[in-house]
Amino acid sequence: MYVAVKGGERAIDNAHAWLAEERRGDPAVAELTLPQIREQLKLAVNRVMAEGSLFDPDLAALAIKQARGDLIEAIFLIRAYRTTLPRLGTSVPVDTAQMAVDRRISATFKDLPGGQVLGPTFDYTHRLLDFALAAEGEAPAAAKAPATPGPVPHVTGFLNRDGLIEEEPRDDATPADLTRTPLELPADRPLRLQAITRGDEGFILSMAYSTQRGYGRTHAFVGELRIGRVAVEMDIPELGFAVEIGEVELTECETVNQFKGSKTEPPQFTRGYGLVFGKTERKAIAMSLVDRALRWKELGEDNIGAPAQDAEFVLYHCDNIQATGFLEHIKLPHYVDFQSELELVRRLRAEAMTMQEAAE
Amino acid sequence: MTELFETGAYNFAYLDEQTKRMIRRAILKGVAVPGYQVPFASREMPMPYGWGTGGVQVTAACLVPEDRLKVIDQGADDTTNAVSIRKFFQRTAGVAVTEATIEATVIQTRHRIPETPLREGQIVVYQVPIPEPLRFLEPRETETRKMHELEEYGLMHVKLYEDIARHGEIATSYAYPVKVEGRYVMDPSPIPKFDNPKLGDNAAIQLFGAGREQRIYAVPPYTRVVSLDFDDHPFTASKAPHDCDLCGAKGSYLDEVITDDAGSRMYVCSDTDFCAGRRAAGHVGRLGVAMADGSA
């Protein structure tokens, strides 16, 4: 006797309990602490902060632990939490020229004011598994040098002085907020940058890579890549001036792109821009390439139909929370629609058979 | 059950007041322009996109403490996602819930319209995955918006006509497009086309929420809703040519259930409340057992 499936609620509760057990794993192994995740899985924490659009390393660490290391799931937890937070105010724009840099490199100049600082990078590591880590060996202390105080000027500023790179005039208008207004096309550059900086690292990486392989090539050089901490300041109306309320770690990438000029613009270098929470170098570089590719229209370039030039395509598909939700929803029951398709196919087949028989 | 809003952890019906106002304004504009998709700043909800976030936001913006909420998925109250959404509102809004269509004041649904006729005072909230009926003909939002503006629906008619030329009938069996009040072509959400006739001249307020796509639209009560068709190929609301094997209903939408490896099948009402109601009233189908025997 057929009995309709009941007990959905109990099934859900049991699944959650099992999930919690699985998350914990073997209880004989010590449980991960949030400081361990925050300190030792820092790049995962950074990605969750960047794509979650919330700078809070402790919450990101919690999300990673809760999500069992599934970073998209962790980003989702942060996003859902973020939307519930009250908005108490807006900071003044951060000044990345005042960044306390851990890393700062330029590919376009051998040396430059402020210096090249390699910083803690994987770049020149040989990718050999380090079995000493498996034995929980202590890392030797790195050499120390006194910090060089003072501003670190942007490379693009040097080019700008000579008029060799496009002018980027300061604009104090408040940009639209992607999380508070529905996306509308065409989207201006601030809106596009907001979407890309929280977009999926893999998607943005692939889009950027496609431009390098000729799908909307932009001839990018890394004019400068810098990683470090900047102060966040807020205007306090009662005081009449801005005060520092904290600091955030950022990765900023500015590309310098060869440009032969177009119908509307003279020959000069142009810019692509990437700014991402945390140490997120791959994402920041990719972001600056995609930003530059999306600027074809304002620079009077041809649209060759490359995916990375298509703002509607990039902006509607870069968000991994939207993408994963919609992708995975097809595992929800669809038997009502499937039933209507079944009947349609049966009917069409029956008609086709009848016609075939009549023809024979 | 812990009522989260009473502990102060979350606001009544989860969303903050400003978000609810924004959604409410969009709903009212949707009601004023039936079938037109109003953009709204959809929020990230604590459930995945594609799982009813649009419907949940619309429901959250409509709920009052006195409401009695029904949530169905595939016509059933006990499917897991329906259970999950119902539980969410019990926890965050403390509202009463029901499985009985006639008792509900707000019904959130995915893929079905209840068989029991709706009445004034009820609101039906549809979960919508892709609100744009023209999307599968034209992927660009910039283009489809222009098509709605100019009432340029020729592409849709061409597609439907091509179906007829190839298959002898319109090969769309769910999410069948409709025209609302003679103006906007609208996606009725992926309900089977069997349900389309219930959209028009309905006593209830029908609201549609698409969270990921950031759109809300509405069909007010007693509104003209016409399924697109051609004079020589009129629209027909089809269903499996069977009666319900449990309650014997002749006119309800049926699920086909495979009962063994030999290909045996039975057909049962997709609307579980409707079927249970009929059986409680003594109706018995081909394979059903009278309710008095204590069996379903």
Next chain:
Amino acid sequence: MTPDALMGGFAAAPQQSARAFRGVLEAMARPGTLHLLEGAAPPAPLSVAAGVALLTLADGTTSVHLAGAANCPAVRDWVTFHIGAPLVRAEDADFALGRWEDLHPLNRFRIGLPDYPDRSATLIVEVDRLKAQGPRLTGPGIKDAAHLSLPEVAAFRANRALFPLGFDCLLTCGARVAGLPRSTIVEDV
């Protein structure tokens, strides 16, 4: 700020605004039906329903135009304190509030754009009497026909002719509200 400006808002905003919204929704979805809007005490000359409608729908992200007698210090202060909406001229308003004659000329109000007809004004019209009698209403939300004591007919007919563009109206009197969306066809009886 007038001392009374701090008073008269919602005491339990989430629940009260939810109930008020349902009233507004039913009113807008069923033109010609009357609904109660209660729970706040706006300053004179605003009706309770007009004040509640504004508290429910407007906030710092929407602009409000106050017309005629409604544009007085007491109301301005109350709107600023409880709603935080910027007060603007008619042409820029998301919501406009005033007596029918004070809202004229009506062609100042936004009617939406051809591709975004939702970007239109909602007028909250204060009337002296509000009854389900008078001009005949047909269209979405109405089974057969309804009647509503409208201040005039011609303006609503002209607005309907713009459909899907046009403004939408809430008519308020005391604690009662009725809706008249742009989709309604209005005729003299």
